[in-house]
Amino acid sequence: MNIIITPVQPFDDQRPGTAGLRRPTSVFRQTGYLETYLQAIFEADPPLPGAVLVVGGDGRFFCREASSIAVRMAIANGFDTVLVGQHGLMSTPAASAMVRSQDAHGAIILSASHNPGGADGDFGVKYNTRGGGPASPALTDVIATRARTLAAWKIAEEAELDLDTLGERRLGKGRVVIVDPVKDYLDLLERQFDFPSIAGLLAHPDFRMTFDAMNAVTGPYARALFEERLGAPSGTVLRGAPLPDFGGRHPDPHPHHLTELFADLFGPDPADFGAASDGDGDRNMILGPGLMISPGDSLAVLAANVGHIPAFSRRGLAGVARSMPTSRAVDRVSRRLGFALHETPTGWKFFTNLLDAGLINLCGEESFGTGSDHVREKDGLWAVLFWLSLMATRNLSISAIMEDHWSTYGRDVFQRHDYEGLSADAAEAIMTGLRARLVPTIGQVSGGHTIIAAEDFTYVDPIDGSVASGQGLRFTLNPDSRITYRLSGTGTLGATLRIYLEYYLPPGEAHEDAARLADLTRASRRLADLDRAWGPHGPSVVT
Structure with missing residues (x-):
């Protein structure tokens, strides 16, 4: 295997934001732009012998090409094994789960989350470290500094990789493994919840749910989860095929971008439950007939009802964290039930230390992000399953759950x-x-x-x-x-x-x-x- 070393004139705008580096797709497609940032990551957090890297993305335009570049650069920079989601796809929570289950060094997640896709849209690169969480502020500072001073980037000389065929192949001294990005992640979710109980709810003749995958990465996961494992009718998942431009809409869970879902839930014959995720699968929006649940209310309701979830009933609630702008609804639950509450800045990376230390096992932020310690990212499908579990175990509608909560906590x-x-x-x-x-x-x-x-x-x-x-x-x-x-x-x-x-x-x-x-x-x-x-x-x- 030949390794090509290409000199580079550093770019002056490669400082990551809240969730990685996001720029217009046209910027990322500049010669050397993506490669410079990836090289800065690999030098800021160099792999040890035998290191494993996870690579995947949300399916937006340029994702497949960028996946191939990331794999070849990882091998050139000393990674022993690169695990790549089939078709270059992998949701952010699934990538976090794979890092943890495979004891990987980290993950390159190719996504700009809820930002628009396509040639005229946005692209992004996010780096998650060992343990599955986003890079810390200290590490992102090192990456940004390295990007400004980089002299060259390295890549394995190789034709474009086959990302569609499952299995292992050699690339020089390294291994490239194309993996099913869905199965292991759904197995993890099944260990958190009572799937037979949820399946019973979905099978009830008087119950109907709709999930909008927004033509983003969650589509294959949602179809496999709701329509195959849990037995929901075919067609429960709307817009389930990932598209490079997300069907021309922003993959952002907002009423403006969820026309069909809101027409269903706010129409004359609404579904009993509606939900959506975003571009990379980490956000969630929860709806009932004529009702949208705010992020703060969602976190508060989950905190007040953890006893209904197997993963929590076995070990209890260690503590909860919310981002500072998130409403104080969960604070009122904390005062009544007596669990510890932490307030952090916006950005999931601020929850990671608390999760790793066992101080919390439930957290959420103001932009429709909710999660637990099963991964080190917010997790859209996890939140949807939590709400379905509450409806199944309490035998209450979304509206009744909220009315009960508000009558107790305000x-x-x-x-x-x-x-x-x-x-x-x-x-x-x-x-x-x-x-x-x-x-x-x-x-x-x-x-x-x-x-x-x-x-x-x-x-x-x-x-x-x-x-x-x-x-x-x-x-x-x-x-x-x-x-x-x-x-x-x-x-x-x-x-x-x-x-x-x-x-x-x-x-x-x-x-x-x-x-x-x-x-x-x-x-x-x-x-x-x-x-x-x-x-x-x-x-x-x-x-």
């Missing part, structure tokens, strides 16, 4: 406003202005709410003492409300300001108050002086 009404396409300078100016107003605003009244606390969120990891500062600005108001601001780390063009609004309704007052939400919206715009930076228009996206 309700944290939550809404996210995205202001997209801001210039980086404008976005930073907004955050700088807000930081300057943190202390002076305390005691002020805005929209009928009094600001009682304000802070620039800093997180100190309780395991390794690492510090993550500047993770978002939050204002706590009276009556019981919060406004949180942060800049998104997952976009590729311009900057996105995200504003999270929430207010609490005590038990017995669970119905949303449109006037109160409008007051908080006005207060959030006034605090950030958005009319000056954005104009009088509303947000780009409301979730």
